[in-house]
Amino acid sequence: MADTVENKQLLHLVFGGELESLKGVKFSDLDALDIVGIYPNYASAHVAWKSKAQQTVDNAHMRYFIVHLHRLLDPED
Secondary structure (H helix, E strand, O other), X not given: OOOOOOOOOOOEEEEEEEEOXXXXXXXXXXXXXXXXXXXXXXXXXXXXXXXXXXXXXXOOOEEEEEEEHHHHHOOOO
């Protein structure tokens, strides 16, 4: 069953954690990573990312990221 562009799942993962330094992307505690969720498109992932980022704005070392899972699952796409 081939997916068309209209109904293709473009999964995105939102996660974050506290960084060791503002100059890199090395987390200080991998066990404390916050896995926010997996979303069916970028727009919904962005809403979740923005919400979590705003909740942690007082901690400069806390960062949240959006990972394009669909690119990892189907790199030729």
